[in-house]
Amino acid sequence: QKEVEQNSGPLSVPEGAIASLNCTYSDRGSQSFFWYRQYSGKSPELIMFIYSNGDKEDGRFTAQLNKASQYVSLLIRDSQPSDSATYLCAVIYYGGSQGNLIFGKGTKLSVKP
Amino acid sequence: KAGVTQTPRYLIKTRGQQVTLSCSPISGHRSVSWYQQTPGQGLQFLFEYFSETQRNKGNFPGRFSGRQFSNSRSEMNVSTLELGDSALYLCASSPDSGNQPQHFGDGTRLSIL
Numbered sequence: 275q276k277e278v279e280q281n282s283g284p285l286s287v288p289e290g291a292i293a294s295l296n297c298t299y300s301d302r303g304s305q306s307f308f309w310y311r312q313y314s315g316k317s318p319e320l321i322m323f324i325y326s327n328g329d330k331e332d333g334r335f336t337a338q339l340n341k342a343s344q345y346v347s348l349l350i351r352d353s354q355p356s357d358s359a360t361y362l363c364a365v366i367y368y369g370g371s372q373g374n375l376i377f378g379k380g381t382k383l384s385v386k387p
Numbered sequence: 388k389a390g391v392t393q394t395p396r397y398l399i400k401t402r403g404q405q406v407t408l409s410c411s412p413i414s415g416h417r418s419v420s421w422y423q424q425t426p427g428q429g430l431q432f433l434f435e436y437f438s439e440t441q442r443n444k445g446n447f448p449g450r451f452s453g454r455q456f457s458n459s460r461s462e463m464n465v466s467t468l469e470l471g472d473s474a475l476y477l478c479a480s481s482p483d484s485g486n487q488p489q490h491f492g493d494g495t496r497l498s499i500l
Contacts, residue, residue, distance in 0.1 A: 306486035317477055317491040318430070325486070362430065366486050374420065374443045375479075375489060377430040 276301045276367045280378035288386050293350040295381050297363030300344070306366040307339055307346045312380065313359045322348060353385045389414065391480050391492035399498045405466040408495045412459050412480030418442075419461040420489060421453060424475040436461050437483075465497075473499045 277300040287293045295309075306325055310318035322337040324330045324346065330337045336349040346365075350357055360380040367376050392411040400406050412419050420443075421433040432445040436455035453463040459480075465472055475496050479489035 308488060310491075317475075317494045320488050320490060323488045364430075374432045374435055374445065375422075376432065377422075379429040 276365075276376050278363055278365050278376050278378040280361075280363050280381045282379060283382040284384050285381055286384045286386060287353050289353060289355060291353050291385075293353045293357065293383055293385070295348040295350075295361050295363075295383065297346045297348075297378055298344055299346070299363075299365045299376075301365065301367050302341075302344060304344075304365045304367060307337070308364040308366075308375070309335075309337060309348045310362040310364060310377075311357075311359045312362055318362055350383075353383075355385050355387050358383060358385045391478055391490055393476075393478050393492035393495050395495060396493065397496045397498075399500060400468050401500050402468055402470060404468050405464065406468060406497065408463045408465075408476055408478075408497075410461045410463070410478030410480075410492060412461070412478075413490060416480035416482050416490075417459050418481045418483055418487075418489075419455055419459065420479045420481075421461070421463050422477045422479065423447070424477055424494075425473075430477070433463070468499050470499050473497060 279298045309322040312318045324337040334351045338347045362380045363378040364375045418437045420435040424430045435443040439455045455461045475494045477494045479491045481487045481489045
C-alpha cells in the first residue's frame with residue numbers, strides 16, 4: 275500500500291510567522307511531488323511542485339525535498355490569514371507504466387491575525 | 388485560458404440510481420483523472436484517461452466507470468448508487484500522462500438519499 279502521511283493539524287501560526295508543513299511518503303521510487311491548497315468548500319489548487327532534491331522557491335513558498343529520507347516539506351514565509359486552508363501533499367506513484375497521484379489527508383493551517 | 392470545467396456542480400440522487408458526471412479539461416490537455424474526496428478517506432484516485440484510453444485505475448468497484456472522447460472531454464458514471472458514494476468528485480487535467488502537475492476543476496458534489 276503506497277502511502278503519503280501528513281500531520282492533520284490544525285497547525286496554528288501567528289500572522290507574519292513561518293508555517294512549516296511536512297509530508298512523508300512510502301514509495302522510494304517516487305519522482306514527482308506536489309503541494310495543493312484547498313480552501314473549505316473549494317477544490318484543490320496547485321501551489322508548488324518539485325522533482326529534484328533540495329529547495330525550490332516561488333514567492334513566499336518554498337518546497338523542500340529529501341528523497342533519501344522520503345520527506346517533502348512546504349514552508350510559507352510571512353504567513354497571512356488568507357493562507358488559512360488545508361494543504362495537501364501529493365506524490366506520483368508508478369504502479370505500472372503510468373503514474374497516478376496519491377494524496378495525503380492534508381494539514382489544516384490556521385494563521386491568526 | 389479556461390480551466391477545468393465540471394458539470395453539474397451539485398447532484399442529489401437516491402440509492403440504486405445511476406449518475407453521469409462530465410469534465411472538460413484545459414484546452415490542450417490530453418490526460419484526465421478522476422478523484423473521490425470524502426471527509427474520512429480524503430482524496431482517492433479513481434482512474435485516468437489519456438487519448439481515449441484508460442491508462443490507470445484505482446481501487447474502486449466496477450460500478451465506477453468512465454470514458455474519454457476524442458476532444459479529451461471525459462465522463463464518469465456510477466451505477467447502482469450507494470449511500471457511501473456521497474462525496475465530492477473531482478476531475479483534474481494535465482498536458483500528458485507523465486509527471487506533470489494536474490489542475491483540478493471545481494468538482495461535482497453528489498449526495499445520495
